Amino acid sequence: MTVCLGIDQSYSGLAMVAYHRETKVWKDSLTAFPADRYVTQSDRLDAIQARVALNVRDIEDTLGRIDVVAMEGYAAGAKFGRELAGELGGVVKLALLDVLNKPACYPLIIAPTKLKKYTTGKGTAAKAEMLLAVYKKWGVTYADDNLADAHSLARAANTWLTRTGTKAEMDTLKELKRFKGETHLV
Template sequence: MPTTYLGIDQSYSGCAIVTYTPATGRAVLERFVFSPRKYGTGAARLAHVHHVLRRYFHDQRQAGTVAGIAFEGYAYGARYRREELGELGGIMRLALVQVWQPGLLSTVAPTSVKKYVTGSGRADKDKILLAVYKRWGFEAPDHDTADAYTLARIAAALDAPEPPEHAFQREVLDTVRQGKAAA
């Protein structure tokens, strides 16, 4: 079974997860929607999110092919829905560490995700969609998927024997390994 890598981009309303297999170049998108209208707010919704993600992560672990996971960290300084996003991020992290050992997990700052694919940590979302397509030929249907795909590529690159070709990508990987945010 070929080695795979997960890239996870969580948002207030859901979660995009891309499973990337370097040996085949195949990427599979899973999208989970956690609509407050459907699941409510507060603890009940968080419990539902935790249940869904933990089950998904457990199923992935049972497959035995995941060698690395990269997920988007918090956008510090963001103003909107900060607390709710923090709660959802905490639930996702809890589900991850309940299933996998911490050494497999890498937190990547949103600016580092942008920089890894575009060369700039300040690129707007449309430039990221285009850059993902130009760089890797992956046509992401939305911004969350483009971020999740980039995160899966980062997870794979962290585990690869050869460094990436571009200096800005190597800088992002070094920053992730050191646990810092890259601009």
């Protein structure tokens, strides 16, 4: 049994999409963490880590063992919110490590431009283009761009794991490199 998990981490919509390769069953979740709901940023991060852990346990309970995780990387050159994005990515990784506790699941980190290229063929696609590409390419409709990105990440994880996909997909993923226990596509 092989389950691939895609995570698009965002405070406004942390999206997780899991795919069971053999049964072709998909499972997705979307949770927002607006700052005004929490007393401190630490409370917010604690809630995120707990939610990710619950979602991962639920995925493994319903679909089976997660074999590979792909997370969206940070936007290179972003001027605002880098520290908050780093904290968010860190607690997601900690939740994965805590629940999965196996090196095979250390995440593939895929830069936003590479994810767009994998999905649409170009690294500059807008959010609406990603939603449309997910529908055209895989027949899946999402109203939220975070879920579309997470879906694309789960597909990329599956392509990376199985070494099967279109030539363009494979060419994009060839650039994945190991970096301190994680695999990055920057």
